[in-house]
Amino acid sequence: MQERQWAADACKGDEIAFHELINSQKRKLYGIAYSYLRNEADALEVLQETVCRAWMKCGKLKDPDTFIPWLYRILMNCCVDELRRRRRVDVISQEPQQGTIEMVDVNKLDIERVLNRMKPKYRHALMLKYYQDMTVPEIARILEKPEGTIKTWIHQGLKQLRGQIEQGGGWDHE
Template identity: 35%
Template sequence: MEIEKLARKAIKGDDDSFLQLIQLFKIDLYKTAMSFLRNDQEAIEAVQEVTYRAYKGIRTVKESFYFKTWLIRIMINYCNDQLKKKKIVLLDDELLKSHGVSENHNKLEIKDAMLSLDERSREILTLKYFHDLKIKDIADSMQCPEGTVKTWLNKALKELREKLEEKGENLNV
């Protein structure tokens, strides 16, 4: 696969390969930033900052196959840091729809429910439902067993459902 080849070169210090990878994934980075930050300028700034952070830390990537996951994880961490500063947690409409929550539901209640979830839960939900990563890929990127990721994912979904049911919402997952 060409991406893996580019990632291997980038890890070894090839700047051109790194730039090609960033070009390939810049839309994914932007979409991730927008789903968290909900602001075009902040999302663009996030892509720039994450590109810089990735460039500085490229040599820490252990497996070239997981370059994209590593990059997205940097973005998620950056966005979570930004949201902590603002004390705001936003939920993307795609995630809502994937769980059968229609646009008619009170999004403020859903955002409140997400606010109660811990960072790890939000991260796992983002990787699973925004980036359609498999449990195995999430486990590898988080350096933990697949069973642990499944447990965390189920716990996050259960907590989200419970919070919404408390407010009279019904989330069928």
């Protein structure tokens, strides 16, 4: 597979291979960042930070086969860092940014609100599974956990999601 070769070359310092590898993953990376941050500018900024961190540390990666899960893990950590930074900043206004009008499904907002209140391990597993259509083995590689653990996290996360919605945490809009 060409990605494996790019990863091997990138880990040896080949900038072109690194660029090709990042380019092959950019849509999926952006999708994950946007699903966490819900803001295009922040998602792009986090992507840039992810690429910088990956380039600076890819020489230390021992197994090129783990490059892509490792890259997703860096991205998720950058997203979590950004969310923490947001929480520290006092929010002056909840209104949309000037000039931005976005139609939003109210039910989707409820699910996202419940997801944001979940433990990170459940939220990560559910977002990768249902927002990014990843398989359990892919999620296990990214989160560096056994597949059984990922299945449990998905099950527990869905259970929490259902519980929150039944308690009025969502879908009160009929």
